[in-house]
Amino acid sequence: MDVSIVETSGLGDRSYLISHHGIAVVVDPQRDIDRILALADENEVRITHVLETHLHNDYVTGGLELSRTVGADYAVPAGDDVDYSRRPVADGDVIDAGPIQLQVLHTPGHTHHHVSYVLRDDAGAIHGVFTGGSMLYGTTGRTDLIGPDDTEELSHAQYHSVHKLADLLPADTPIYPTHGFGSFCSATPASGDSSTIKEQFKTNPALTKDEQSFVDELLAGLSAYPAYYAHMGVINSAGPAPVDLTPPAPIDPIELRRRIDAGEWVVDLRTRTAFAAGHLPGTYGFELSGSFVSYFGWLYDWGAPITVIGDSPEQVAEAKRELVRIGVDRLTGAATDDIDTLTNGSQLGSYPVADFARLAEQLGTGSASILDVRQTHEYDKEHIPGATNIPLHELPDRLNDVPAGPVWVHCGSGYRASIATSLLDRAGFDVVLIDDNFAEAGKQRLTAR
Structure with missing residues (x-):
């Protein structure tokens, strides 16, 4: 057996x-x-x-x-x-x-x-x-x-x-x-x-x-x-419809820009650090790793068409497989050219990436607005005093509660924070992504229980 x-x-x-x-x-x-x-x-x-x-x-x-x-x-x-x-x-x-x-x-x-x-x-x-x-x-x-x-x-x-x-x-x-x-x-x-x-x-x-x-x-x-x-x-x-794993249609830079300007869901699958270093303004950053599909499904406007930006056709295919598992079937296009090519001459967006050691230095010389996007029970267990807690899934409806920038955004590992920083950047906030494990905040003596 x-x-x-x-x-x-x-x-x-x-x-x-x-x-x-x-x-x-x-x-x-x-x-x-x-x-x-x-x-x-x-x-x-x-x-x-x-x-x-x-x-x-x-x-x-x-x-x-x-x-x-x-x-x-x-x-x-x-x-x-x-x-x-x-x-x-x-x-x-x-x-x-x-x-x-x-x-x-x-x-x-x-x-x-x-x-x-x-x-x-x-x-x-x-x-x-x-x-x-x-x-x-x-x-x-x-x-x-x-x-x-x-x-x-x-x-x-x-x-x-x-x-x-x-x-x-x-x-x-x-x-x-x-x-x-x-x-x-x-x-x-x-x-x-x-x-x-x-x-x-x-x-x-x-x-x-x-x-x-x-x-x-x-x-x-x-x-x-x-x-x-x-x-x-x-x-x-x-009774679910039969699964469709065929590749989405390729999208050129002009059509990609049109979809972004129309406010459609254009999702960048590249690593969080690559997105921070340079991305098309107006796109969402959802690194294709770990809990990608759970957090995507949590924040997605159900039924909306989706266009993805990826490093390769293989990455796009992996994303499509992940998405159909939760019934997200409207993947209407994909772009896999180099990000500089996809700009079509426009300027890339970017924001800084830091760790908790860098945040400790910042707090040692002044103050910082800190946004903790972990769930409430995680925050209650241990957090950085003075940090504003808005769980990631609540963030789109609570932008008015985000502190004045620059906003240093963290979670438990950097993954949720990377999604949150992309959302805030898209909304016009001045952000810093803390791409670090929260245990390091304790080592820097930043936390309290």
Whole structure:
């Protein structure tokens, strides 16, 4: 029995291909199904079943298209209301894929109808459990995505679901969650790349705390999540359109300038330092790395056409793949010429890049306006006294709260700050990007708790 992991690090998620004796089952596939198809070909297996643990809130599923492409059965939790034909599964059902057997367990919490799948071979031996957004590594899936009226009920349900898994399964059972690798679907940050039921008894708060303490702590720890989540459930319920990964049309400098002047979303994918050194005024800077797609989806005007500027066609293709995973399909053009060529004779914009040591020097000789774009709970834990805290996702609607410039902008690593500085630069602010790890601020004795 082989379990192959398909990592989607930009969203902090995992999909799985289970294979045995030439047969394969897929759990929670992302929308870009070519990765799964290539893996199945590599393993020389035939996909007979595609399973969803829940209707996803953080990405557009590839399950429907994959099942249609390979002619597989498509299993979705029975309580989820969808507009397409599927196999509804409920607690106690068994997915019979010949040498692969999967027992369905109802594990509500992340959603009302969430299920987990216990993996067995045809002799009945347990080889793992696919827990979706239920039991994660050292945490659980968040419980506030359905709505505020359901959150407390789902938090209690999450506690009981984790106990159900722990009570029913052997201690050495491997756990295969979908979320928890940087995903905003985690209630708190997950820990580790693998785990078992036994290990979760030591690290998972649902198993180390009493029910009310767990619920109280979970509710207190819930922080903001990306705005694009509001669209994912709708798309997944209706049935996503087939994915389109064809390259966007090339855009020349004149058309590029027209789109910028029209106020369209023109997004520069280059590194944050390259953008700071020279960019087309009026563009957005979203470095294509790390959490690009989560923060892009958080700030994006849903449905607006997008033009991208990249270093290469390969970078543009990577960006398109990231964007279609969250249903952003209106990538209407791309420019990959040298940035100086794209100016068409106009002047580039730029702003300084500094670190916390340089900020300490500035504060030592005078004062500085500091903007902290981390989330509120991060700021409350530790911050630079006198800094204004405006979380990145709130910044477009709170420009009037930004202090007078030059504004030194920081976050935890420099990534969110780089997006914020591009937004502020676009709005006409005088900015300095602090491209540094926040731990360095403590080393410079700039912070207070």
